[in-house]
Amino acid sequence: xxCHDPNVRPALWxxxxxxxxxxxxxxxxxxxxxxxxxxxxxxxxxxGDLTLTADEALxxxxxxxxxxxxxxxxxxxxxxxxxxxx
Numbered sequence: 001x002x003c004h005d006p007n008v009r010p011a012l013w014x015x016x017x018x019x020x021x022x023x024x025x026x027x028x029x030x031x032x033x034x035x036x037x038x039x040x041x042x043x044x045x046x047x048g049d050l051t052l053t054a055d056e057a058l059x060x061x062x063x064x065x066x067x068x069x070x071x072x073x074x075x076x077x078x079x080x081x082x083x084x085x086x
Contacts, residue, residue: 003035006043019045030064039071040078054078058085 006026013022026046030036038046038061040054047060054072061068062080070078079086 001035002033003037004029004033005037005039006046007039008043008045010045022046023048027064030061030066033064033066035069036061036064036066037069037071040073055085 006022008019008022010019013019016022023046038044038057040057041050041052044050044052044057044060047057049056049060052060054070054075055078058068058070058078058080061070062083067081068079070080072078
C-alpha cells in the first residue's frame with residue numbers, strides 16, 4: 001500500500017522551481033499511489049486553483065487515480081474511493 005501526503009510548503013519549493021516544480025513532482029508520484037492524503041486548502045496549488053471548494057478539490061485529486069483522504073482541518077476528512085464520495 002503506497003500513500004502520499006503532498007504537504008506542500010511554498011517557501012521550500014521556491015528554492016526548487018516554485019509551485020510549477022511541486023506540481024510536476026506531484027503529477028509524477030500521484031498516479032503510483034493507492035492513497036493521496038492532501039490538506040485542504042493548502043495543497044490545492046497542486047491542482048492549479050486555490051479557489052476550489054473542498055468537494056472540487058476532492059474530485060480533482062481523485063482524478064490522479066488513487067483513493068483520496070482530503071484533510072480539511074477542523075472540518076474533518078473527506079473520502080473518495082473508487083469514484084465515490086463517502
